[in-house]
Structure formats: C-alpha cells, structure tokens
Amino acid sequence: MKNAVRRTGGFRKAVTVKPLHVAAVLMFAASHAALAQQDAGAGSPAPASGEQVLPAVKVSSQSARDDTGQHLERDVSSGALGSRSQLDTPYSTTVVTGQELMDRQANKLGDVFAQDASVSDNSNPYNAWASYVTVRGMQLDWQNGFKIDGQPFNAYGITLPYEQLESVELLKGLSGFMYGFGSPGGVVNYVTRKPPVSGTPIRSVDVGYRSTAIWSEHLDLGGRVGPDNMFGYRFNATHEEGKTYNDGNVRRDAFSLAADARLTRDLTATFGALYQERHASGITTALSTALYDGTSLPGRISGGSSNLITPDQHLNTNLQLYTGGLHYNLNQDWTVSATYSFSKSTRDRNESTFYLLDPSGDYSDTRFQGKEGHMLSAWQVMAEGNVRTGPLQHQLVFGGAYQKQTNDYGANSFYGPIGVGNIHEPNTNRYDSSGFYTYRDSDITQKALFASDTIQLTQRWSVLGGVRYTNYEQHGYTVSGATASTYSQNGVLTPSVAVMFRLAPTTTLYASYVESLEPGRVVNEAYANGGELLKPLRSKQYEVGVKSDHDRWSATAALFRIERGAQYANSANVYVQDGESIFQGIEAGTDVRLGNNWTVGGDLMWIATHYEKGSTNDGNRVAGAPGFVAAAHVYYAVPYVPGLKIGADAKFTGNTPVRPSGDLNAPGYMLVNLGATYSTRIAGHGVSVRAAIDNLTNRRYWEYQYADYITPGEPRTLSLNARFDF
Known part of the structure; x- marks a missing residue:
C-alpha cells in the first residue's frame, strides 16, 4: 500500500456559525414538516396519556420510491447493532440500490x-487504487473498512462486480x-443478490459496452425449488474484456452464488x-509528490493519456469469498444466528510510481513488482430480541466474534528506480520479471x-448503549x-x-458518540522506516443529526x-504517528419528487480539518480532506x-490538500454526468436499455489519491447496456 486553523476551544468554537445555521434550518424544517403532517394526518385528537402510538401506515408505490431518493426506509447492516432501517440508525448512512448501480x-x-x-473519489478502475474513496475527509481502511454481506475481506486492488450486487451500504464515520x-472513515458493505422470496423465477441476460472498446456479458438466474419452495438460489456470471480508455487492456470473469434452505418454519440455512x-495491463501509474519542489501542481493531463502507462505494467487480482450461516427464530421476539466466512485475495502487481520533481512534469520512475495476498476467517454468533421491564421496552443485541487476518507480501519483490521521464x-522505461513469491508478513x-x-423510554424518546470488548493481537x-x-x-473497550x-413516525432526531481503534499498519517500503509495525490508533466521534422520510x-x-x-x-521520509487530526463539519441532503415526472435532489458537505498536538504540521489542513463538496441531480x-x-x-x-505539510493543493473541479434508461416489454418479456456519459465536458483535473499522491481524473466515457428478461 502506498501509503486549517489551530483549534482554539471546544466543539462550539471549532465549527463556524454558518454550518450551525444550516443545520438548525434543516432540522427546524424537518421538525416543522413532520409535526405539521402529524397534526393534519387524520384530524384526530392527541392520544391519552399511556396510550401507545402506532406507526402510521403509508400506502405508496414502492417501485416508484425505491429507484430514487435516500431509501431511509431500507434496512442497513450495522454489525453488532444488527439490521435497522436508516431512519432508526443514529449514525449517518447511505444506501445505493442495485437499480441505481445499473x-x-x-x-x-x-x-x-x-x-x-x-x-470524494480517489479511485481508478484499472490499477491498485480501485477501492480508494475518502469519507468525511478520511480514507477508508482497505484492510478493515470493506465487507461483503457483512463479512470481512481485503479490498486492496479489488473492483467488485457491481452488476451482481443488490445494493451498496455506507456507514460513515467510526465503526469500532x-x-x-x-x-x-467508515465501512462499505456490498450486498450480493439473494434468492427470490417467492417462487417467481428470475431470468435475465445483458450485454454492455464501455469506452473505448470494453464488452461485457452478464447472466442472472434465480428461483426456488423443492417442496413448498424450500430451496432458493441466485446465480450470477459476468465476463468483461477489451481495451481501456488509455490503451490498456482488461479481462474479468466473476461468479456469485447465494442459496438458502428453509429447513423448518423457523430455521434457515444460508x-x-x-x-x-x-x-489489467497497461494500468495507470501513480504520481507521488514526496520529492516535488513546486507549490502548485504541473499542468493537467487527461486520465486517458497513454503517457502514464507502459505495456509491462499490470495488476492481476483474484478474490474468493465463501460464507455460511444458520438463522433460527426462537419465537416472535427472539432470533439467534451463527455465521462463518472465509475470504482470500491475491495480487500480482507490476506498477510504477512517478516521483514528480518539478512543475514542468519531470519525474523519476520507480517500479514495484511482486506478489501479495491476504486471508480472512471470521466467526460470529448473535442474538437479537425484544423484552419489556416494567414500562420500558428493550431491543437487545449481544454476541461474540472471532476474526483472523493474515497478510502475505513479496519475499523477493523488486522496488527501485528504472529511469526518468516527463508526464x-x-x-x-520498462521492467518485467518473474519468479516472485510471498512469505507470511503479519497476522492479526x-x-x-x-x-x-x-431502550424505549417514552413514545418518542429512546436511548442506545453498546460496548465491544476486544482482545487484539498483531x-x-x-x-x-x-x-x-x-x-x-x-x-x-x-x-x-x-x-x-x-x-x-417519519422523522428522527439523534445524538451519538462512538469510539474506534484502527490496527497499526506495517509501513510501506517507500518510506525510510519501511517494514516497521506501528501501534493502533484510537478515534472518537460526536454526531448530531436528523432523518426525515416521506412519500414525496x-x-x-x-x-x-x-x-x-x-x-x-x-521531512526525513519517515512514516510517523504524531499528534491528532481533527475533522468537524456538516453534511446535508434532500431528495424531492415534483409531480409525477420530476425528481430533484442535492447533497453538500462542509468540513474544517487541522492537525494539532504534533511536532510538525500543527494548524495545517489534513491531507485528503476537501473543504467543501456539493452534488445535485435531476x-x-x-x-x-x-x-x-x-x-x-x-x-x-x-481544493484538497495533497500533503500534510500544507504547501500543495489539488485544485477544485466539477464533473457533469448524463444518463438515460428505457424500459419496455416485448412479446411479454422485459427489455431495458441504458446509456451513461461520465465527465460530459471531458474536464481535465488532478484527483487526490492518497497522502502525497495524485492521479489525473478519468476522461469522458460512454457506457451502454441492454438487458433482456426471459
């Protein structure tokens, strides 16, 4: 792995007045709308003291609501909290549905x-940075920040088969x-497609095209068989192959299977x-500013430029994940479950790092070639249930978990300069060898x-308390x-x-506090103390928020x-732990259906960051954290x-700080995308045609990738897909 202002007081002083005003207005608006809706709902008087208020029953077109909006009614996996709707989760979350992915x-x-x-996007589909994104100014942990169906896997260099997913969930912030x-930074959970609940079969095939000449074929089969539809299955297969936008090549084969067996009315095996x-060959090269002596970045180049690739560079990855589970309903209030997963990911990587030297774009070309691998075994048992103690209703979750992760790195990897050039x-420059093997570098x-x-204290008030007790060894x-x-x-703890x-029933206000520990990393060989094992870091998060969900x-x-x-x-190129990084800000979003045909929405994040209590970079903005981000769609x-x-x-x-030293920024940029979907039926079969153009204006921009690293943004790309249900 390649690896603002000084704080003057407490939380109130650290966040400026404007974001607080925005938060207050949004919360007041949501509160006012919710209370107005409640008052006007049925014209009924307020319930007498002691009467239970039942949730309102909403009748709406689920299909119309489910392919757009924030999906606050959808369940989101929260690990030790079990599954709850986004509306009932006292942390910031996002759910992207399979329909939206398509x-x-x-x-x-x-x-x-x-x-x-x-x-913020730091990723590239055709090199080892495939899973890199920044959430609230913090990069996700490629070793611990990614799950598939709630089960851990190592995400470095892995691009998931998005066409085979039911949804993608994001839990923002701390997840300890x-x-x-x-x-x-948070946790991304990829949810694979599951067997249908009813006996209605699922049969579809689609063909896709992506710039400049990548073709893909995808098959999706699902159904139920056996007595009373006892056994369910969902099988997906994808093949993708062709030439990328920067004259590289990609070839991918992916398969997934989900199965369940309703062994009894209450016992299900999965x-x-x-x-x-x-x-992927001819992969895009990473650009490092560790040796750069300029105060502004070199002239921008297109991510489609072949200047950043050579045919000998490649990234070959293999991902395997196997899961099994038992779920038993003890009664209408209690469920117990046991799950096991094993994942394995390997990389054969030949990748250059261009160490930029000056604003004209000169660089020193340093090549890495070697093999790497990771394995994760995880067990978890959990019980979820409801009990009442006097006037209080309790929703309880408790359980135990075991996880072992092993990391294998190259015993004879090559890392060294192979020449110079200009972007x-x-x-x-060329370097390609063979005979590389790995050794057990570390385990956790x-x-x-x-x-x-x-605990449900009253009809409106509830409190949550949870703790995780961990024995950790590395x-x-x-x-x-x-x-x-x-x-x-x-x-x-x-x-x-x-x-x-x-x-x-449609609006929740919340305040939450959570702590987390992240494993100490093994320092990359690019640094002077390469191979050193650093100690775990503790983080704390305070959050106040509102969520409101309505038909329109x-x-x-x-x-x-x-x-x-x-x-x-x-400055000595030693990777150190020094002081603290502070992140504080506001995020807000809305989605509105106007009439029967229009849907509009927007999202924004304002964040102030700085280093403090350290010896070097105190007062500087934290690398990788943009000060402001805004998104809109229609x-x-x-x-x-x-x-x-x-x-x-x-x-x-x-604009985003590239280095902790605070002397170099990636300028701000705006991207515009277009898309269209047409769905119809031909001879009784569903047919869908999709088109998407990303980076419509073919904007050239520098994208922050990792501390000290940048990459040119992707060029304008065209994607087409045709799906047939049979």
Whole structure:
C-alpha cells in the first residue's frame, strides 16, 4: 500500500456559525414538516396519556420510491447493532440500490457514491487504487473498512462486480463498536443478490459496452425449488474484456452464488460464494509528490493519456469469498444466528510510481513488482430480541466474534528506480520479471464480545448503549518466519451511546458518540522506516443529526466532530504517528419528487480539518480532506414515451490538500454526468436499455489519491447496456 486553523476551544468554537445555521434550518424544517403532517394526518385528537402510538401506515408505490431518493426506509447492516432501517440508525448512512448501480453503469467505487457529497473519489478502475474513496475527509481502511454481506475481506486492488450486487451500504464515520478495529472513515458493505422470496423465477441476460472498446456479458438466474419452495438460489456470471480508455487492456470473469434452505418454519440455512479473476495491463501509474519542489501542481493531463502507462505494467487480482450461516427464530421476539466466512485475495502487481520533481512534469520512475495476498476467517454468533421491564421496552443485541487476518507480501519483490521521464511525453522505461513469491508478513487476531440495548423510554424518546470488548493481537514476521514484532492488548473497550427522539413516525432526531481503534499498519517500503509495525490508533466521534422520510421527499443532516491520531511521512521520509487530526463539519441532503415526472435532489458537505498536538504540521489542513463538496441531480420521466427516464448529475469537489505539510493543493473541479434508461416489454418479456456519459465536458483535473499522491481524473466515457428478461 502506498501509503486549517489551530483549534482554539471546544466543539462550539471549532465549527463556524454558518454550518450551525444550516443545520438548525434543516432540522427546524424537518421538525416543522413532520409535526405539521402529524397534526393534519387524520384530524384526530392527541392520544391519552399511556396510550401507545402506532406507526402510521403509508400506502405508496414502492417501485416508484425505491429507484430514487435516500431509501431511509431500507434496512442497513450495522454489525453488532444488527439490521435497522436508516431512519432508526443514529449514525449517518447511505444506501445505493442495485437499480441505481445499473442506471449509473458504475465502474469503480467513486461512481457508486457519485451523488454523496461526503464521499470524494480517489479511485481508478484499472490499477491498485480501485477501492480508494475518502469519507468525511478520511480514507477508508482497505484492510478493515470493506465487507461483503457483512463479512470481512481485503479490498486492496479489488473492483467488485457491481452488476451482481443488490445494493451498496455506507456507514460513515467510526465503526469500532459495530465491527471492531478499523479506521474512522467508515465501512462499505456490498450486498450480493439473494434468492427470490417467492417462487417467481428470475431470468435475465445483458450485454454492455464501455469506452473505448470494453464488452461485457452478464447472466442472472434465480428461483426456488423443492417442496413448498424450500430451496432458493441466485446465480450470477459476468465476463468483461477489451481495451481501456488509455490503451490498456482488461479481462474479468466473476461468479456469485447465494442459496438458502428453509429447513423448518423457523430455521434457515444460508450459503454464499463469490469468485472473481481480473487481469489489467497497461494500468495507470501513480504520481507521488514526496520529492516535488513546486507549490502548485504541473499542468493537467487527461486520465486517458497513454503517457502514464507502459505495456509491462499490470495488476492481476483474484478474490474468493465463501460464507455460511444458520438463522433460527426462537419465537416472535427472539432470533439467534451463527455465521462463518472465509475470504482470500491475491495480487500480482507490476506498477510504477512517478516521483514528480518539478512543475514542468519531470519525474523519476520507480517500479514495484511482486506478489501479495491476504486471508480472512471470521466467526460470529448473535442474538437479537425484544423484552419489556416494567414500562420500558428493550431491543437487545449481544454476541461474540472471532476474526483472523493474515497478510502475505513479496519475499523477493523488486522496488527501485528504472529511469526518468516527463508526464507530457510517452514513457519508454520498462521492467518485467518473474519468479516472485510471498512469505507470511503479519497476522492479526481479534476476539470480541459485544452487547447493546436500545431502550424505549417514552413514545418518542429512546436511548442506545453498546460496548465491544476486544482482545487484539498483531504479529510481524521476517522472511525466515521469525517473529519480528508483536503488539497485543486485551480488554480493549469501544463504546457507543446515542439518544433518539421521534418527532413523528417519519422523522428522527439523534445524538451519538462512538469510539474506534484502527490496527497499526506495517509501513510501506517507500518510506525510510519501511517494514516497521506501528501501534493502533484510537478515534472518537460526536454526531448530531436528523432523518426525515416521506412519500414525496426525504431529508438528512448531520453535524459531526472526529478526533483521530495523525500519521504521515515527515521531512526525513519517515512514516510517523504524531499528534491528532481533527475533522468537524456538516453534511446535508434532500431528495424531492415534483409531480409525477420530476425528481430533484442535492447533497453538500462542509468540513474544517487541522492537525494539532504534533511536532510538525500543527494548524495545517489534513491531507485528503476537501473543504467543501456539493452534488445535485435531476431525473425526468418522459410522459410522451412511457418507460423512458433521463437524468443528469453534477458534483463539485473543492481544493484538497495533497500533503500534510500544507504547501500543495489539488485544485477544485466539477464533473457533469448524463444518463438515460428505457424500459419496455416485448412479446411479454422485459427489455431495458441504458446509456451513461461520465465527465460530459471531458474536464481535465488532478484527483487526490492518497497522502502525497495524485492521479489525473478519468476522461469522458460512454457506457451502454441492454438487458433482456426471459
């Protein structure tokens, strides 16, 4: 892995007046609308004291609501909290549905969250940075920040088969209580397609095209068989191959299977498997500013330029995930479950890093070639239920988890300079060898117990308390297998507390606090202390927010502050832990249906960041955190052509510090995308045709990729897809 202003007081002083005004207005508007709706709902008098208020029954077209909007009624996986709707979760979350993934023709993780202002894109679909995004100014943890169906896997270099997903969920901020050790950026959970609930079969095939000459074919089969539809299955297969926009090549084969067996009325067994083999050659080179002596970046180049690739560079990845589980309903109030997962990911990587030297674009070309791999085994048992103690209703979750992660790195990897060049000219440097192998570099074991209680105090007020107790052990090894370093700590507590107030069945106000620990990383060989094992870092998060969901509109807003241990490369190119990084700001979004044909929405994030309590960068903005991001979208269902929907979205990302030293920024930029979907029936079969144009204006821009690293943004691309249900 390649690895503002000084704080003057407490939380109130750290956040400026304007964001607080915005939050207050949004919360007041949501509260006012919710109370007005409640008062006008049926013209009934207020319930007498002691009467139970039942949730309002809403009758609406689920299909119409489910393909747009914020999906606040949808369940989102929250690890040790179990599954709750976004409306009932006292943390900021985002859900992107499978329908939206298809309409956007997502090709990398940044595409998935293109309409979420809290997420900044640092990813590239054709190199090892495929899963890199920044959430609230913090990069997600590629070792602990990604799940598939709630199960852990290592995401470095992995582009998921988005066409095989039911949805993608994002839990923003700290996740220590919910999932254990992990960086405070958040957790992405990829939800694979599941067997149908009823016996109605699923049969579809689609063919896709992407610039400049990539073709794909995808098959989706699902159904139920056996007595009383006892057994369910869902099988997906994808093949993709062709020439990328920068004259590279890609070939991908992916398969996934989800199955369940209703063994009894209350006992269900589940099984899942995902396998993907992906080869990309001529991959885009990473650009480092570690040696750069300029105060502004070189002239922008297109991400479609072949100057940043050579035919010998490649990234070959393999991902395997296998899961199994048992779910048993003890009664109408209690459910117990046990799950197991095993994942394995490997990389064969030949990749250059261009160390930029001056504003004219000169660089020193340093090549890495070697193999890497990771394995994760995870067990979890959990019980969820409801009990009453006197006047109080409790929603209880408790359980235990075990996880072991092993990391294999190249024993004979090559890393060194192979030449020089200029980003505005073709690269003629070459290096390609063979015979690379790996050794066990490190392993991490986590054993945890967790419990939470959500207590319904009154008809409107509830409180949540949860804690995770973890025994953590981390080892580093030499090539010969000897133990080089050890870090262990027992009894690590990561608590979470929250207070929630229901203004109405459709509106929730909340305040929450959560802590988290992230594993100490093994320093990359690019730094002077390469191979050193760093200690885990503790983070804290404070958040106040509102969520409101209605038939024709929804809105969310959150005010947050995150305190995280800082780590970066100092002037001697030593990667150190020094002081703290502070992140505080506001995020807000809304989605509105206007009439029968229009849907509009917007999202924004304002964030102030700085380093403090350190020896080097105090007062500087935190690298990778843009000060302001805004996104907007509009969709129009054409009434004269039933089944035709067209749309556009735009996202502005403000200037982003590239280095912790604060002397170099990636300028702000705005991207505009267009899309259209046409659905109809031919001879009784569903037919859908989709088109999407990303970066409509072919904007050239520098994209922050990682601390000290940048990459040119992707050029204008065209995606087409035709699907047939049979």
